[in-house]
Amino acid sequence: MCRNIRPLFNFEPPATDAEIHAAALQFVRKVSGTQKPSEKNAAPFERAVEEIAKITRALVDSLETHAPPKNRELEAEKARARFLMNRSR
Numbered sequence: 001m002c003r004n005i006r007p008l009f010n011f012e013p014p015a016t017d018a019e020i021h022a023a024a025l026q027f028v029r030k031v032s033g034t035q036k037p038s039e040k041n042a043a044p045f046e047r048a049v050e051e052i053a054k055i056t057r058a059l060v061d062s063l064e065t066h067a068p069p070k071n072r073e074l075e076a077e078k079a080r081a082r083f084l085m086n087r088s089r
Helices: 015-032 038-060 074-087
Strands: none
Touching: 015 074
16 A cells, blocks of 8 residues: 655654655555545545654654664665565565
């Protein structure tokens, strides 16, 4: 139904609002069991996405670590390699 939600904390550059919104949307789609809500459910669906995005931003911004930030491009490359490895099995 939807892509996997990816980690958003401790990356350089930090997670964008668009990435956080996309993760919130994926979460709400998964929980609700629908890609696109009916007209009757559209407002609660969007409200849930916005609230979860706001909470996620607050969480990501408040977390602390001593680990160096991960490189976005390098992590994406690793994920692609894992995907290709699993696909070829």
